Amino acid sequence: MASKTITPTLPDKIITGKEAGLVLCTECHKVHRYIPDAEQECKCCGADLHQRKPDSINRTWAFLIASMILYIPANTMMIMNVAYFGADEPSTIMGGVILLLQMGSHAVAFVVFVASVLVPLFKMIGIMLILFSLKYKVNMTDRQRIKMFRFIEFIGRWSMLDIFVISILAALVHITGVAEITAGPAATAFGTVVVLTMLAASSFDTRLLWDYKRKNYKNIELKQEPAAD
C-alpha cells in the first residue's frame, strides 16, 4: 500500500513547466513539449493540451456572476409548496430550515442550512476572493489560497442536497386532496446556482495562483534535454 509520502525539496530556483516550454496532459499526466500557437493534442490519450486553461479567469467570472444573480431568486422565491388537506404552505430555503428547527431536529436543520445556505455563499465569496487575489494584494499565503480552493471544489456538490430532498418529497407526498408537496420556481434557480458554481470552480486554473508573481516569462534553458522518443 502507498503509505509513505515523499516530498521532494523545493528547488532554490523555481521553474514552472510553462517557463520550460513544457505542457502537462491533465488527463494522463504525460509531459509534452509545448508547441506555441497550435492546437495541440496529447499523443497518448488525445486530450487537448493547454499550458493554462483557456480564458480561465473570464470564464470563471462569467459563471460566478451568473450564479450570483440567480442566487437572489433562489433565496427569495418559493422553493417548495406543502398542501396539507387543501391548505397551501409555501416555503423558501430559509423557511425550510426554520421549520426543521421548530420541529426540534436541530442536527438536520444545521445540515440543510450548511448545504443550501452557507456552502453556496462561501463558494461564491471564496471564488471571488481568489479571483481578486490574482489582481490585488490579499492577505493570504499561497498555501492558504490553494487549500481554500480545494475545499471549495470539494464542498460544491453537497449543495445539491436541497434539490434531491425536493424531488424525494414531491414523489413521496403525492396523495391528492390529503397532502401534496410540489416544487417551486426557486428550485430551478437554486439547481442552476449549484451547477454554475461547480462550473466556475472547474474552469478556474489553479496554476494561475502561482503565476501572478512571475509575470515576466522567460524561456529557461533546461539543464537536461528531455528524452526523445
Add this chain to the structure above:
Amino acid sequence: MQVVVIGRSQVINSRILLCHECDLLIENQDVCEACKVQCPRCGHILYKQKHNTISHSLAYALTALICFYPAVTQPIMTLEMSGLSQQQSLISGSLILLQEKYYVVAILTFLSSCLVPLFRLLLLTYVTLSITLNYYHKSLIWSFRLFHEMEEWGMLEVYMLGIIVAVVKLLSMAEIQPGFGLWAYAALLLSSILATTVLNPHEVWDALLDRKTREEPC
C-alpha cells in the same frame, strides 16, 4: 514527443515531473516503492505508487452494477397517511418533477443521481475488465478520460443525505417504511464509492498506455 511520465513503468527513466496544480517543475525525482510523491510547493499528490488496485476496483464496480437496477426501480420509501400509501423510487422523483414541468430540476436530479453514476460504473467496468482480460481497444482511452471528467457530477452520496433529510421532515406528518430499494441503494452507494477510491488512476493509465504503445508509440 514524449518527455516524461508519471507512472510505474516509465518513471525509472523519467527525469522531470510537472505539478498538476501549480506547474512546478521537479527534476531528478527518485523512484520509490510503495509511496506517494507530493508537490513541495502546493501539496498536491503528484503520483501514487500502488499496485493491484484494478481487480479490486472491478469487483466493486460489478457489485455496484448488480445493485443498480433494484436501487433505481424499487421503492426506496413508502409513506402511509390516512390509510393511503405512496411509494417513491429514485426514478419516480425525476418523473414527478417532469410532470410538474420543472424540466431543469428533473433533468438535473436524473443526471446526477441515475445516469451519470450508471455511465461511470459502466465505463469503469469496461476499462478495468479489459485490462484484466488483457484486451485493448482505442475506445478504452477516452472511456477512462470520460470516467474522470464526470467525477464530480455523480452525486449518489448527496442523494443519500437527501433521503435522510426527507425522512426527518416527514416523520411528524406520516409513517414511513423503508423499501427494498433503500437497501439496494445503500449497497450501490458503498460499492461504487469503494470502486472509485480503491482505484489508483496512475496504474490504469500505465496499463492502458503500455498496451497502446505496443500498437503505436506515443
